Structure formats: structure tokens, C-alpha cells
Amino acid sequence: MSSSTSTRTLPRALRPFGSGQYRLLAAGLMLALFSDGVWTITLVWQVIGLGGGPGQVSLATGLAAVGMVVSTLAGGVLADRVSQRSIIIGLEVVKMAVFAAVAICAITGVLSMPILAVAAMLGGVTTGMYYPAYSALLPGIVAADQLQAANGIEGILRPVLFQAAGPMIAGAVIAVTAPAQAALVAAVASVGAALCYLAMRPVPLRRDPDTLRGPAIRSIITDLAEGFGYMWRTPWLWSTLFFATILVLATMGPIEVLIPFALRERVHGGAGDHSLVLAAFGAGAAIGSFVFASIRMPRRYLTLMFGLWGWSSIPLVLMGVAGHTWVFIVAGFVMGLLFDGPMVLWGTLLQRRVPPALLGRVASLDFFVSVVLMPVSMALAAPVADVIGLTTTFVVCGLVPVPFAAAFYLAARLWRDETAHPLRDTENQPAIAVVHDEMSASAYSWRADR
Incomplete structure (x- = not known):
């Protein structure tokens, strides 16, 4: 049976899984969402573990939000200029490094609020840059008639893994050990996500290379203006x-x-x-x-x-x-x-x-x-x-x-x-x-x- 025939026999909501490329992308997405869910709770309790109160927790989560907001437009420009697969691999590597660094600093007793503030900001930046790259990558992975199902799968995975499973596992780990160990769990999940993306075949960048030539700053500003103009x-x-x-x-x-x-x-x-x-x-x-x-x-x-x-x-x-x-x-x-x-x-x-x-x-x-x-x-x-x-x-x-x-x-x-x-x-x-x-x-x- 051909792969296209076997794909059509699947329920519509599951047809993207007929592609090996999408299976790897979905596995990476699952691990990335789980990692982010674990980190969200870990960050709060690590601040509290350092003696921080509501003000410090608000500062840390606010910095994460700022990082997310300020990076997303730059992430969109990057996603139209660089391999989206390479971007999401790089983001998971950055997350792994940030989460592991927080865990090591906590275990060795050198973790401080300034370090956590930087980690929170970097975590927000990775979130802000991930969505444009993932959205631009997906149409190169699945057929047009399967895009709706693939977006539905993401919509199912996000509340299950980011809002439920990740925080639940983080809470359990913190209750038994400490926030540092939960940060290690998030780092390991990010490594798994990066490995899934690495296992994917290279995906073409769908843009005329001639549009990427010229002075870098002017080209980037032109890209931003072109996006707003299209809107x-x-x-x-x-x-x-x-x-x-x-x-x-x-x-x-x-x-x-x-x-x-x-x-x-x-x-x-x-x-x-x-x-x-x-x-x-x-x-x-x-x-x-x-x-x-x-x-x-x-x-x-x-x-x-x-x-x-x-x-x-x-x-x-x-x-x-x-x-x-x-x-x-x-x-x-x-x-x-x-x-x-x-x-x-x-x-x-x-x-x-x-x-x-x-x-x-x-x-x-x-x-x-x-x-x-x-x-x-x-x-x-x-x-x-x-x-x-x-x-x-x-x-x-x-x-x-x-x-x-x-x-x-x-x-x-x-x-x-x-x-x-x-x-x-x-x-x-x-x-x-x-x-x-x-x-x-x-x-x-x-x-x-x-």
C-alpha cells in the first residue's frame, strides 16, 4: 500500500501523521511544549525558593513576557530569511542551555535573582521566535489539505502539554526534590525536541534568494515594512x-x-x-x-x-x-x-x-x-x-x-x-x-x- 493511500485511510484529524517528516516535527513540538510548561512553574518556584515574594515573581514573569513581545517581530523576519528548521533547532539548544544553567547554579548555590531575570528574559525570547518559524515551516511539511488537521493537532497539544502535563510534572518534581531538578527536566525535554528536529530532512526556504541581497540593516527594515504593507x-x-x-x-x-x-x-x-x-x-x-x-x-x-x-x-x-x-x-x-x-x-x-x-x-x-x-x-x-x-x-x-x-x-x-x-x-x-x-x-x- 502506498503512503498516500495509507494516509487517506487515517481519520482526517490524524492524516498529517502519515508523513515521517511531520511525525518528527510533532514529536519535537510535544517535547518543546512540555519543556515550556515545566519551565513556567519552575521559574515561579525558583524565585520563591530564593526568598522572593509576589513582586519578584511578577518581575520574573513580566520579563519573560517582555522577551516574548520584543522578539516576535524579529523572529518573523528571521523565519523568512533563514531555514525555519535551523531556527527551531537553535531555539531548543538555547532553552536547554538556559534551563541547565539555572539548575546548575541552583545546585551549586550560586543562583541569584539577576541570573533568574536573564533566564526568564531568554525563555520569553525563545517563545516569541518559535511561533513564526513553526508556522512558516509547517506548509513545507504537510500537504495543503492537511494543514487544518496539523493546526488542530497543535491546538490539542498546547493545553494538554503546556498548560496541564508540564506544570503537573514540574509541581510533582518540585514537591519531591527542588526547583533545580525540575529545571533539569525542562532542559532534557528541550534536548529531545532538538534531536527530533535534527532528524528531519532539510526543508526548502520558500523565498527568492535575490531578495536577501544588499545591506543587512536596510534589508531587514525593508522586510519589516513589507510585512506591515501586506497587512x-x-x-x-x-x-x-x-x-x-x-x-x-x-x-x-x-x-x-x-x-x-x-x-x-x-x-x-x-x-x-x-x-x-x-x-x-x-x-x-x-x-x-x-x-x-x-x-x-x-x-x-x-x-x-x-x-x-x-x-x-x-x-x-x-x-x-x-x-x-x-x-x-x-x-x-x-x-x-x-x-x-x-x-x-x-x-x-x-x-x-x-x-x-x-x-x-x-x-x-x-x-x-x-x-x-x-x-x-x-x-x-x-x-x-x-x-x-x-x-x-x-x-x-x-x-x-x-x-x-x-x-x-x-x-x-x-x-x-x-x-x-x-x-x-x-x-x-x-x-x-x-x-x-x-x-x-x-x-x-x-x-x-x-
């Missing part, structure tokens, strides 16, 4: 990114900051109830990703995406008026389902309609928008709630994104765009064969990565 010329792109900024600003603060206080005030809940709500959000995200990984690209993909995202904040209204813990849990599940499910369509949309030579930069803009206002939202949530009250804050934040979703959908005329650019599945055709909005993929030559 402004592309209605489906700017409308989605602008709406995403509003959605993130309205929802992340209540989710990350206010839910524990709402639980305590309304149902006398504690940390256990909070963990159940977060687990329900993660479960909804995983199930939503699996559902969208299992279906064909909808004909009205932009309408469906905006429709679900437009309503994804409504569960916050339920949390604002909830009088029982189960209402918070159900609202968290629905929110995860509506928020992360369409992310599968969005990732596939980027990879199938953005020109290959621009994909890294556009993916970095997407990631930048997703994270840049997150700390702002979290910083504003508590002061706003103090002024207008918890219930009003949840209700307002749940309702505000809805009219904006409709406004951007209408302003960009997305119902016309999706009919003019259907994303029909074409069995076993490489993702780069899709003709893109602003320029044809045939304008870009392939060159093997070194």
Missing part, C-alpha cells in the same frame, strides 16, 4: 488582527486576574475551584481544536471564524452573574471551545493565503497582536473592577467584543472575500501550490536550507 493591503488580515487586539484586551484580564476573586466573592471558592475552571477552559480548547481538525475547511470560513470569536467572550457575562461553581466551569469550557476552535481555521488561513516568502513575518504580526496587549489587559482588570465592580466588569468585557466583531466583518466585506478566495481541499497537493491573494507562489523559488 494593510489585505482586508481579511487587518480586520482579524484589529479585532484580536480588542478581544485580547477585553478578555485576558478577567480570565487571568479576576476569576479567582469572582469565585471567592460569589461561591466562596478557593484554589481548587479556580483550577477546575482553568482545566475546563483547556478541555474546551482541546475539544474545539479536535473538532476543527476533523472537518474540511468550511466554505464560509471567515464568517464562521468571526461568528465564533465574536461570541467567545459572552461566557464572561455568565461568570459575572454566576452563583454556583459549575456555572464558572461550564462558562470556562464554552469559552475555550469558542476561542481556540477557530484558531485552527486562522492558522490554516495564514498558511494557505499568505505568500510563502511573507509567512514568517505575517505569523509574527499575529503572535505580536496576541501577546502585546495581554499584560495591559491584566494590569487594567483589577483597577477597573475596583471602580465599577466585579459583576459589571465581567459583563462589559463579555459584551464589548461582539459589536466590534460585526463591525470589522462588515468593514472588510469578508463575506465577499471568502467566496472570491475559496480554500478547497486538494488531496496530496503541497501547501505552496495555493495561489495567494497579493502574488502567486510561483514568484518564489525554492532553495534547500543549509
Whole structure:
């Protein structure tokens, strides 16, 4: 039986695993997400182990966020200029070195807050640069009709490994030993991820080499300008990114900051109830990703995406008026389902309609928008709630994104765009064969990565 025939016999959500290249990429992704999940908890408890309080923990996690934000646009430029496979290998090597250094310093008794601050910043930088490289690499690994399934697999793995398994293992290791040993676990997982990526065959860089010539600084600035220019010329792109900024600003603060206080005030809940709500959000995200990984690209993909995202904040209204813990849990599940499910369509949309030579930069803009206002939202949530009250804050934040979703959908005329650019599945055709909005993929030559 040929590999293509055996792939078609797999369920749609699992078809990418018919490719050996993707199996290695997915294994590396799993280990990378697990490593990041372990490090997230390890960093907090290592700060506490050094005698740090909430201020020091906030500083460390804030530095990680800053590193992520400031590196993502540069990561997009790099992903369009250098082998994406080489980038993700290098990032895992850096993570391994950082995590191992923290562990060794802790074991030998020389670890200090400045060292942890640098480690936190470097960890954030690797996260910010990973997403553009991974997003630009994936279309060179799987066929166009399997991109949606591959993005769904990532959507399933992220909450399971990064938000659940990694922190759980880290907590268990720290409880038995110390944060230093958990940092070693993260370092070993990063080594495993790098080895998986090394085992992959070289993947061509989909860009005309002539565009990479000239003075380096001027060329990089031109690359950034070209990415922003493409966004402004592309209605489906700017409308989605602008709406995403509003959605993130309205929802992340209540989710990350206010839910524990709402639980305590309304149902006398504690940390256990909070963990159940977060687990329900993660479960909804995983199930939503699996559902969208299992279906064909909808004909009205932009309408469906905006429709679900437009309503994804409504569960916050339920949390604002909830009088029982189960209402918070159900609202968290629905929110995860509506928020992360369409992310599968969005990732596939980027990879199938953005020109290959621009994909890294556009993916970095997407990631930048997703994270840049997150700390702002979290910083504003508590002061706003103090002024207008918890219930009003949840209700307002749940309702505000809805009219904006409709406004951007209408302003960009997305119902016309999706009919003019259907994303029909074409069995076993490489993702780069899709003709893109602003320029044809045939304008870009392939060159093997070194």
C-alpha cells in the first residue's frame, strides 16, 4: 500500500501523521511544549525558593513576557530569511542551555535573582521566535489539505502539554526534590525536541534568494515594512488582527486576574475551584481544536471564524452573574471551545493565503497582536473592577467584543472575500501550490536550507 493511500485511510484529524517528516516535527513540538510548561512553574518556584515574594515573581514573569513581545517581530523576519528548521533547532539548544544553567547554579548555590531575570528574559525570547518559524515551516511539511488537521493537532497539544502535563510534572518534581531538578527536566525535554528536529530532512526556504541581497540593516527594515504593507493591503488580515487586539484586551484580564476573586466573592471558592475552571477552559480548547481538525475547511470560513470569536467572550457575562461553581466551569469550557476552535481555521488561513516568502513575518504580526496587549489587559482588570465592580466588569468585557466583531466583518466585506478566495481541499497537493491573494507562489523559488 502506498503512503498516500495509507494516509487517506487515517481519520482526517490524524492524516498529517502519515508523513515521517511531520511525525518528527510533532514529536519535537510535544517535547518543546512540555519543556515550556515545566519551565513556567519552575521559574515561579525558583524565585520563591530564593526568598522572593509576589513582586519578584511578577518581575520574573513580566520579563519573560517582555522577551516574548520584543522578539516576535524579529523572529518573523528571521523565519523568512533563514531555514525555519535551523531556527527551531537553535531555539531548543538555547532553552536547554538556559534551563541547565539555572539548575546548575541552583545546585551549586550560586543562583541569584539577576541570573533568574536573564533566564526568564531568554525563555520569553525563545517563545516569541518559535511561533513564526513553526508556522512558516509547517506548509513545507504537510500537504495543503492537511494543514487544518496539523493546526488542530497543535491546538490539542498546547493545553494538554503546556498548560496541564508540564506544570503537573514540574509541581510533582518540585514537591519531591527542588526547583533545580525540575529545571533539569525542562532542559532534557528541550534536548529531545532538538534531536527530533535534527532528524528531519532539510526543508526548502520558500523565498527568492535575490531578495536577501544588499545591506543587512536596510534589508531587514525593508522586510519589516513589507510585512506591515501586506497587512494593510489585505482586508481579511487587518480586520482579524484589529479585532484580536480588542478581544485580547477585553478578555485576558478577567480570565487571568479576576476569576479567582469572582469565585471567592460569589461561591466562596478557593484554589481548587479556580483550577477546575482553568482545566475546563483547556478541555474546551482541546475539544474545539479536535473538532476543527476533523472537518474540511468550511466554505464560509471567515464568517464562521468571526461568528465564533465574536461570541467567545459572552461566557464572561455568565461568570459575572454566576452563583454556583459549575456555572464558572461550564462558562470556562464554552469559552475555550469558542476561542481556540477557530484558531485552527486562522492558522490554516495564514498558511494557505499568505505568500510563502511573507509567512514568517505575517505569523509574527499575529503572535505580536496576541501577546502585546495581554499584560495591559491584566494590569487594567483589577483597577477597573475596583471602580465599577466585579459583576459589571465581567459583563462589559463579555459584551464589548461582539459589536466590534460585526463591525470589522462588515468593514472588510469578508463575506465577499471568502467566496472570491475559496480554500478547497486538494488531496496530496503541497501547501505552496495555493495561489495567494497579493502574488502567486510561483514568484518564489525554492532553495534547500543549509
